[in-house]
Amino acid sequence: VKDERIPLSYGQLGQETNGAGGMFKAFRTIPVILDIVEDMKELCPDAWLINFTNPSGMVTEAVVRYGHWDKVVGLCNVPVKSLFDEPPLVGLDQQDCLFKFGGLNHFHFHRVYNKHTGKEITQDIIEAMTNPGVHIGPANVFNVPFYREQLQSMGMIPCSYHRYYFREQEMMNHLIEEYQTIGTRAEQVKEIEEKLFELYKDPHLDHKPEELAKRGGAHYSDAACETIVSIYANKNTTIVLSTKNNGALPDLPNDCVVEVSAIVGSSGPQTLTFGPMPMANKGWLQAMKAMELCVCEAAVTGDYGLALEAFTLNPQTTSGADCKEIMDELFIAHEKYLPQFKDAIEKIKASGVTIKDDKARALTEAGL
Structure with a gap:
């Protein structure tokens, strides 16, 4: 809730894996995951870490880069939802289609092919998905349609979270409206989960509650x-996951973590080549990976300046005074979960920074 409300109080995006909220989720989460990895080294050195703790891509990057643990994959439901939702738009079933994914977690693109004819059907799906009233994204992402011409030009299908980048103004307006009325997404989810836990108390419940579909996270x-x-069974199944690049995306270094299609067997994922990105998407991808690497290193080292670099790089945090104030407020809000930033937080508090959003300040004062 604080990750979302504090940036929104400045008119900037606060979202669980995008923008300021996502970066602070990484600052809090990465050290915990790295502690788990240290336990794994001692207790189960042959085990694989299957992670879908968000921000999944950055967590996986940190495990590989700073935990020195290669037996890890990051998972996300967004690619899986594309496999289910997109083929019916062009009259096909999932088993009729071959998908190739390339990019970063919550910032990937994909192309689609008809398995029977070998024909690429990406443009057919783009035309269908940009028709009025079509929504094939997860429940937790507001349905602002992509511009058809932009997708046709890039020749790839962006993931649902690209709305935060390609339709930022509309997404921002929607989030601010919710912030001012029914509450942020996190507040809405808390209400949904309270209802779900009440329903699950009934031992006779024999169907999927309607509320679960509103939660997000399907698949x-x-x-x-x-x-x-x-x-475990060496099935060599093609799965979309976050893992070391190893040449799948030539526009990024081989040792960084990317989200791509890979053949997964007992030796782990073997990435499938996606190839170079079109010019504009190459620029996006390299900037986003630079931001992720800054976030991961700052999470490990507690380097305040590097955290500010990440905020400056992130497209969802407008650089300048407001950006720095958002970051400083979030440091105060999450102080007890950020021991690596102790010295920086003491300086922030000494400078007189206070949390301006009433609900976020109340939660902090209550120790939540």
């Missing part, structure tokens, strides 16, 4: 279970 079980089975 996580599909992604996780299929990955585990593919590694």
